[in-house]
Amino acid sequence: MSGGDTIFREYRISDAERSDRSAGDRLRHRQKVRESIRENIADIIAEESIIGKDKDRVIKVPLRGIKEYRFVFGDNAPGASQGDGDSRPGQVVGKTGKDAPGKGDEHAGDRPGVDYYETDVTLEELIEIMFEDLELPNLERRALREIQADYSSRRKGYRKVGIRIRLDKRRTAKQRVMRMLASDKRIDAVARALEESKADRELDTGVEGALDEIALEEGRLDEEALAASTGAEFQRVHRRFPFHLNDLRYKHVEIDTKEESNAAVICIMDTSGSMDTMKKYLARSFFFLLYQFISTRYRNVEIVLIAHHTEASEVTEEEFFHKGESGGTFISSGYAKALEIIAARYHPSLWNLYAFHCSDGDNFDSDNPAALKDAEELAGICNLFGYGEIKPLGSRYYESSMLNVFRQIQAPNFHTVLIERKEDIWPSFRAFLAKDRVKEA
Amino acid sequence: MSATPNAGDAPRIAPWNLTDLVEWDRRIRDKAAEFGLDCYPQEFELCDHTGMLGYMAYSGMPSHYPHWSYGKSYEKLKTLYDHGVSGLPYEMVINSNPAIAYLMRDNSILLQVLTIAHVYGHNDFFKNNFTFKSTRAELTIEAFKAAAMRVRRYVEDPSIGVEQVERILDAAHALSWQCRRNLAIKKLTPLEQMARAEDTAQGQSDPFQKIHARKQIEAPDFHKVPLEPDEDLLLFIRDHNPFLADWEKDLLTIVDEEAKYFISMMETKIMNEGWASYWHKKILESLELEQGLHLEFIVNHNQVVRPIPGQINPYHLGLKIWEDIYRRFTNPTAEEIKRDGPPVKSGTEKTFEVREVERDASFIRRYLTEDLMREMDIFEYEARGEELVVSKVADEEGWREVKATLIKNVGTNSIPVLKVEDADFGQNRTLYVKHYHDGRDLHIEYAEKSLNYLQRLWGREVVLETVLDGKRSLLCSNDRGFSVRALK
Numbered sequence: 001m002s003g004g005d006t007i008f009r010e011y012r013i014s015d016a017e018r019s020d021r022s023a024g025d026r027l028r029h030r031q032k033v034r035e036s037i038r039e040n041i042a043d044i045i046a047e048e049s050i051i052g053k054d055k056d057r058v059i060k061v062p063l064r065g066i067k068e069y070r071f072v073f074g075d076n077a078p079g080a081s082q083g084d085g086d087s088r089p090g091q092v093v094g095k096t097g098k099d100a101p102g103k104g105d106e107h108a109g110d111r112p113g114v115d116y117y118e119t120d121v122t123l124e125e126l127i128e129i130m131f132e133d134l135e136l137p138n139l140e141r142r143a144l145r146e147i148q149a150d151y152s153s154r155r156k157g158y159r160k161v162g163i164r165i166r167l168d169k170r171r172t173a174k175q176r177v178m179r180m181l182a183s184d185k186r187i188d189a190v191a192r193a194l195e196e197s198k199a200d201r202e203l204d205t206g207v208e209g210a211l212d213e214i215a216l217e218e219g220r221l222d223e224e225a226l227a228a229s230t231g232a233e234f235q236r237v238h239r240r241f242p243f244h245l246n247d248l249r250y251k252h253v254e255i256d257t258k259e260e261s262n263a264a265v266i267c268i269m270d271t272s273g274s275m276d277t278m279k280k281y282l283a284r285s286f287f288f289l290l291y292q293f294i295s296t297r298y299r300n301v302e303i304v305l306i307a308h309h310t311e312a313s314e315v316t317e318e319e320f321f322h323k324g325e326s327g328g329t330f331i332s333s334g335y336a337k338a339l340e341i342i343a344a345r346y347h348p349s350l351w352n353l354y355a356f357h358c359s360d361g362d363n364f365d366s367d368n369p370a371a372l373k374d375a376e377e378l379a380g381i382c383n384l385f386g387y388g389e390i391k392p393l394g395s396r397y398y399e400s401s402m403l404n405v406f407r408q409i410q411a412p413n414f415h416t417v418l419i420e421r422k423e424d425i426w427p428s429f430r431a432f433l434a435k436d437r438v439k440e441a
Numbered sequence: 442m443s444a445t446p447n448a449g450d451a452p453r454i455a456p457w458n459l460t461d462l463v464e465w466d467r468r469i470r471d472k473a474a475e476f477g478l479d480c481y482p483q484e485f486e487l488c489d490h491t492g493m494l495g496y497m498a499y500s501g502m503p504s505h506y507p508h509w510s511y512g513k514s515y516e517k518l519k520t521l522y523d524h525g526v527s528g529l530p531y532e533m534v535i536n537s538n539p540a541i542a543y544l545m546r547d548n549s550i551l552l553q554v555l556t557i558a559h560v561y562g563h564n565d566f567f568k569n570n571f572t573f574k575s576t577r578a579e580l581t582i583e584a585f586k587a588a589a590m591r592v593r594r595y596v597e598d599p600s601i602g603v604e605q606v607e608r609i610l611d612a613a614h615a616l617s618w619q620c621r622r623n624l625a626i627k628k629l630t631p632l633e634q635m636a637r638a639e640d641t642a643q644g645q646s647d648p649f650q651k652i653h654a655r656k657q658i659e660a661p662d663f664h665k666v667p668l669e670p671d672e673d674l675l676l677f678i679r680d681h682n683p684f685l686a687d688w689e690k691d692l693l694t695i696v697d698e699e700a701k702y703f704i705s706m707m708e709t710k711i712m713n714e715g716w717a718s719y720w721h722k723k724i725l726e727s728l729e730l731e732q733g734l735h736l737e738f739i740v741n742h743n744q745v746v747r748p749i750p751g752q753i754n755p756y757h758l759g760l761k762i763w764e765d766i767y768r769r770f771t772n773p774t775a776e777e778i779k780r781d782g783p784p785v786k787s788g789t790e791k792t793f794e795v796r797e798v799e800r801d802a803s804f805i806r807r808y809l810t811e812d813l814m815r816e817m818d819i820f821e822y823e824a825r826g827e828e829l830v831v832s833k834v835a836d837e838e839g840w841r842e843v844k845a846t847l848i849k850n851v852g853t854n855s856i857p858v859l860k861v862e863d864a865d866f867g868q869n870r871t872l873y874v875k876h877y878h879d880g881r882d883l884h885i886e887y888a889e890k891s892l893n894y895l896q897r898l899w900g901r902e903v904v905l906e907t908v909l910d911g912k913r914s915l916l917c918s919n920d921r922g923f924s925v926r927a928l929k
Contacts, residue, residue, distance in 0.1 A: 007483075007485070007539070008487070021495055022495055024512070026516060028512055069891050069894070070614075070618060072857070078832060081822065082817055087818055
């Protein structure tokens, strides 16, 4: 065998720590994952699967941006692999796209599918990224109507006055020492001692010793220790130095009030016969986003679901999204119901109110004045009130629209959006909240 | 010995110390020398599982340039490891002089012994197989380190920065395997190519010139770039795109050199793993292990070289073929003598010769016999709709085709061949690339994205000629996007 001796390098923890060399590349990779999610956010949230799921749910998000592409063979390329002893033609050995046999090594040149890549994110993270994408500043606090809901006490600083139980002995003793050092009497005493010391060297060291001792006392800052360690010289210089009222220090306690912020999201949906599944799905997506958004901004969020056709009623989530109704439409009925519920349960001085109405705009003409009046009233008491008209592509040309009617409303916090397909949801949502921002500013 | 044991430094699980390893290593090296293995000097480094994952993510290199794809690779490996989907390799060894191998510190002494023997098998292979001759093993570590430093400098350069570097590296990585596969074949310089074109145009000297008409000599077109189709995509772009900055050219060179370094590994995966397993088995059997260790060896050995139904386990396939070669040249059956004649070399001579001159494709073509294929139940499968279905098995009529399919899927044969045909297609500086179609279509989504990368590096329109569903087609990537059109 050629060459010298084999070299063995022992494991060392310091090396192992240094060897986390992939940290930078991992960070960069994660940045790219996030970027990729952000770029595809409109597609991801338009996927039906995430709408209405709870927050901790983990969602698989396909990542397109960070796949590593190469020239590879497609599906018509046969492979070879080893069987368990009795393979026969026609036998099924796997599925295309995954678990493809024949991948002996992990080098490139493998079929695609090896590089399929998706990541798990929780809905909460996704929502966070969504709102990062919105680039909304955090809503101004002053805009939130807050009530004091919670008390807790927290220590903060010291005061000269206070109740006996909060007396801080340590600080009090410290104050006394400080005052003692600062007092004229004390300085005179030291000066005298120093003069005496010129005559007598031994005495000099004695005074120095006393000074040292005082310094030491300062370090300890404890009343008992102070008393115990008082030396003879100290006694001589300093017969008695009682506590003064000014020395006393009390711990200060502040009462912390936590602001409880309440918000109610009022979702009003037209469930008349003309609202088909697609329209309901679009409405539902929008409500979902609104609810999630409001939840990130307030501590206590309640949701009110109102379904209406010619009459309105408060319904459960199940009924809200799945129950089909039929018949005509009185939009005003939904608004009237919302106003009624607000009056009964959500006083505008305690609650931040967000109302949103989705309809296809197919209202009875006779109801329009009433709807307009109620809408203005709602806009008056809500932080934000929106109307979303859902017109799947093409249908806007032959169906009547409420957008024209609502154009008369002047309230700055009223906003209308037109949703034609699911890609519109995100832009409309952004536009809707942008209105809120204007109001806050 | 330059390393001294300092076991006090870290808590250790496995009840052995460095002195044991040194002793075992000495015995193994003596055995290896006795068997005739010819190795580079060897260095072992003990590492823990995070260290090993780190080395795996960077292909074993002690230093490597940064790129997010290695972070991705690390995360993926770690996830698989943490969830127990895949274990860690017992060792990892890189082709360099001296050869560097990593040992897991938590492994038992038997696993260390097995691994050390296995590593010497790889080491011998690296030093002697012809595909590794071009890798310049003595410079490996320095070359990777120098490349890493250069890339880091570009990343830190305020006028370049990480985004720009990634822009080039992402594209270069997508194209890196589109390079020459057989590095033992010399690439002609443009001048040599001209000379060859001239020779070809003149044709062979004709002794009967007088009795038939003189053939017209057509002058070859020396203005064409490239003169001969060029497989080295990255290098071609580096040399023919005048708008690339020096640092961009350097990045292309770095990626190309790394790809060429790893091509040798890719080309000999089955042979190399088989060879190392063949030798660790022989060496451990000759070490006269005590019974407990011997049993542990048998268990681990069988775990590594077991057949995996639905896959090709290179350890299994390689070992089987090596053992079969040895047997056929040492102790052939009567039938084999009748078919192939009596062996002219000893089994040992033959195996050492094969390890020097073959690579996976030729190794399988020459030495994987019909009997062996049947014994191992190797079959061919293809996609039918959603399912993968066995299409041929290694019976009398099918075994040749199954073998051909297997060969098409080993080493670089699993990568499509693309060559630059014309750098000025349509007098428009459009890059014309041709896919040498062998019955296997390109994956169109991957082709589109990779072509985009090619366009990014070339800076102008690129077109790729290929065959899709039996029709000649042209894939174009330009500023207006990607398009496919049929060719006549």
